[in-house]
Structure formats: C-alpha cells, structure tokens
Amino acid sequence: MSDKSHVSLEQHVCLVCGAAFDTGNLLLDRRLRASMERHTKTGWGLCPEHQKLADDGFVALVECDPQRSGAQAGGRMKPEQAYRTGRLAHLRRAVFAQVFNVPIADAQACVFVEPGVIEQLQAMTASVEG
Ligand SMILES: [Zn+2]
Known part of the structure; x- marks a missing residue:
C-alpha cells in the first residue's frame, strides 16, 4: 500500500527480536504534505516484551x-x-x-x-x- 499521509505512526524496531512496534508517537509532516507511509521506523528500541526482560x-x-x-x-x-x-x-x-x-x-x-x-x-x- 502506498497511500501516503501527512501523519505517520512512529515505530521502533526491537534490537532483540527485530520486530517493529509502535512507540505511541505520531509523526507530522511539517508542511502537511502527504509524504509519509502509515508507519515510519525511526530507530531502534525494545519491544514491550523485551523491555520487560531488560527491566528485570x-x-x-x-x-x-x-x-x-x-x-x-x-x-x-x-x-x-x-x-x-x-x-x-x-x-x-x-x-x-x-x-x-x-x-x-x-x-x-x-x-x-x-x-x-x-x-x-x-x-x-x-x-x-x-
Ligand atoms: Zn523484542
């Protein structure tokens, strides 16, 4: 799908399992152009499961x-x-x-x-x- 939008849900990729997960942040194109995919991966993180293990x-x-x-x-x-x-x-x-x-x-x-x-x-x- 390539329906682009001026808003996108930010995702991070889990360092441990490589799965993309939502960060809960919304990305907004500064000029409100339909420039982004529905999801945008902006970096690395830990998914909830592996964050919990790290915390433990x-x-x-x-x-x-x-x-x-x-x-x-x-x-x-x-x-x-x-x-x-x-x-x-x-x-x-x-x-x-x-x-x-x-x-x-x-x-x-x-x-x-x-x-x-x-x-x-x-x-x-x-x-x-x-
Ligand atoms: Zn993970």
Missing part, C-alpha cells in the same frame, strides 16, 4: 549469522547489519558477567553472538539457571 535484569543474547551479517566495525556489529537467526537467550546480568568474564553496561540490553554460543551457554548455565 536480563541481557538478551541475539544469535546472528556472521556469513550473512554486515562487516563488523571494531568488532561490534551494528543492529542494522545483524542477520538474526531467530535464536534468542536471556541471561541475568550477573550470570552474563560471570560466564563471559566481562562487565556489561547497564544501558546495554542485548549482545550479538555467533551461532553456537547460545547452545554452549545453555549447557554451561543449565545448573545455574535451573
């Missing part, structure tokens, strides 16, 4: 296929370059720090991992997480 102290591990993902700049993949395999895991921050032996910033809700990491992790943490 979980870090999301997002499995990405390095073959299909874009080049990593400085070892850190940009969200728009990540090719998600659809596999996810959530780890408590304390457990994450223990397992990977790196501190994780409070603001960081997710990390991209290579295929196999989540599997390994689940084996390692089965006893910890229950």
Whole structure:
C-alpha cells in the first residue's frame, strides 16, 4: 500500500527480536504534505516484551549469522547489519558477567553472538539457571 499521509505512526524496531512496534508517537509532516507511509521506523528500541526482560535484569543474547551479517566495525556489529537467526537467550546480568568474564553496561540490553554460543551457554548455565 502506498497511500501516503501527512501523519505517520512512529515505530521502533526491537534490537532483540527485530520486530517493529509502535512507540505511541505520531509523526507530522511539517508542511502537511502527504509524504509519509502509515508507519515510519525511526530507530531502534525494545519491544514491550523485551523491555520487560531488560527491566528485570536480563541481557538478551541475539544469535546472528556472521556469513550473512554486515562487516563488523571494531568488532561490534551494528543492529542494522545483524542477520538474526531467530535464536534468542536471556541471561541475568550477573550470570552474563560471570560466564563471559566481562562487565556489561547497564544501558546495554542485548549482545550479538555467533551461532553456537547460545547452545554452549545453555549447557554451561543449565545448573545455574535451573
Ligand atoms: Zn523484542
């Protein structure tokens, strides 16, 4: 559909699952031209489900296929370059720090991992997480 409008519902894309969700904001064309689609994705965020997990102290591990993902700049993949395999895991921050032996910033809700990491992790943490 290409019926454009001067108003658009703002959406963000979830960093964790890649799903677009409404932010509740309305975007308005400054000159009231019918310039926008019904929905406009303006950036990244966390969908309600994954926001809740982040609030609860979980870090999301997002499995990405390095073959299909874009080049990593400085070892850190940009969200728009990540090719998600659809596999996810959530780890408590304390457990994450223990397992990977790196501190994780409070603001960081997710990390991209290579295929196999989540599997390994689940084996390692089965006893910890229950
Ligand atoms: Zn999500």
